[in-house]
Amino acid sequence: MPDYRRFRVPGGTYFFTVNLLERRLDLLVRHIDLLREAVRITKQERPFHIDAWAVLPDHMHCVWTLPTGDDDFSNRWKAIKIRFVQKIPSTERRSMVRVNKGERGIWQRRFWEHAIRDERDYANHIDYVHVNPLKHCYVTRVKDWPYSSFHRYVREGVLPVDWGGDYKFDADTDFGERP
Template sequence: MPDYRRYRVPGGTYFFTVNLLERKKDLLVRHIDDLREAVRMTKRERPFHIDAWVVLPDHMHTVWTLPPGDDDFSNRWKSIKIRFVQKLPRTERRSKVRIAKGERGIWQRRFWEHVIRDENDYMRHVDYVHWNPMKHGLVQKVADWPYSSFHRYVRDGIYPEDWAGGLESQLDVIERE
């Protein structure tokens, strides 16, 4: 197995995709308040800025900026994941390996990250985060998805309420990264 190393930039801005182990579940939106509390508690202990975030039924995308000199996003994700599953009943299927390691069967072990390189890269990824519920056919308009920082962007005058047209070709690049 190759020795995988994450690329880290202290104080950097990152795009993440985090998935449930069983991709057809809806735990993230069904237990959205538990997820929000897990994020709040983690941010209190290990601060970071949430630039953009969308929670879908079985995965989420987010853009974070870490404090200057800090590159430890892995332990932040670990904390969020642990806090979230501690609130859930133990009803999921678990493999023999997960049972032996004392792991729950909720999250995929790894997550995908991308270091944001410049302003254009930043905006492409923030747009991708907000457009994702439409991509998955969950809504007809981005504004209709409740679990998204899109609504903050509208309040702050960054996006119009009816934003999201014509992004498919631009955002395909992110999918191929």
């Protein structure tokens, strides 16, 4: 196995993708209040700024900025994941490896992170977060997905409510991701 090292920037801004182990489940939106509570408590204990966030049924994308001098996003994610699964009934399938390690079978062990490099990179990732429910065809307008920081951007006047336009899926020509 390669020696994977995360790129860390103290006080940096990062884009994340975090997935459920079973990508066909809808636990994240079904238990959105538990996820929000896990994030809220973790933010109180180990502050970070949420620049953007979109929660989909089986994964989420977000952009965070960490406090000056702090680069520990891994333990924040660990805390969020643990708090969330502690509130979910243990009904999921688990591999023998997970059973032997005493692990739940809710989350993929790893997550994807990308250190934001400049303003353009930042804007591109914020847009990606907000358009993702549309990309996965959960909605035809960005504004219709309820689990997104897009609504905060509209309230604050950063984006217009019709940002992203309308999207009509065409099975003959569109090869985008499907739920």
